[in-house]
Amino acid sequence: MPKIIHRIGGFAAPLCIALFWTSTVFVELFGSHPAVAQLKSLIVTPGLWILIPAIAMAGGSGMFMGKSRRGRLVDTKKKRMPFIAANGLLVLLPCAILLNRWAAVGSFDTTFYVVQAIELIAGPINLILLARNVRDGLRMAGRLRASPVQA
Ligand code: HEM
Numbered sequence: 001m002p003k004i005i006h007r008i009g010g011f012a013a014p015l016c017i018a019l020f021w022t023s024t025v026f027v028e029l030f031g032s033h034p035a036v037a038q039l040k041s042l043i044v045t046p047g048l049w050i051l052i053p054a055i056a057m058a059g060g061s062g063m064f065m066g067k068s069r070r071g072r073l074v075d076t077k078k079k080r081m082p083f084i085a086a087n088g089l090l091v092l093l094p095c096a097i098l099l100n101r102w103a104a105v106g107s108f109d110t111t112f113y114v115v116q117a118i119e120l121i122a123g124p125i126n127l128i129l130l131a132r133n134v135r136d137g138l139r140m141a142g143r144l145r146a147s148p149v150q151a
């Protein structure tokens with residue numbers, strides 16, 4: 001069971017972030033203000049209601065499975081978790097909520113774009129950390145070969 005929970009959360013979390021990021025860039029470049037507002041609203045609901053539980057599912061089940069595992073990969077995965085959680089909860093979550101509130105009332109001022117820029121930078125940072133956890137997880141599960149350098 002923890003393995004299945006881990007797999008679902010582990011794949012859903014990076015997919016959500018990649019989807020939020022690409023759709024944000026697309027709609028900011030080519031969409032109208034109402035389209036931006038619509039996307040901001042979707043990112044909060046249902047977006048965050050999928051992303052946050054997915055990270056919690058992957059992290060919680062990972063820590064549980066990690067109790068019985070030793071090694072560099074599991075240690076590195078554990079060390080990445082506080083950064084993933086902090087970036088998600090302290091940066092991405094407040095950014096998404098604020099941007100949604102401002103977009104809903106048509107407030108597309110400098111503050112909006114500064115926060116939007118912060119969100120667009122923080123997203124890929126978490127995506128890289130999550131993708132590395134996926135890669136190391138697949139190596140640990142024997143579904144991906146270790147790189148020749150590390151072998
Ligand atoms: C949100 C962060 C994480 C992501 C995205 C993630 C992702 C993954 C993925 C995709 C797999 C392969 C699953 C499979 O195909 O069977 C995996 C395996 C694994 N992960 Fe994570 N993981 C995360 C956090 C953690 C943490 C914090 C730990 C504990 C230190 C951990 C421990 C494990 C273990 C032990 C396996 C191997 C399971 C097996 O042997 O089949 N993961 N992870």
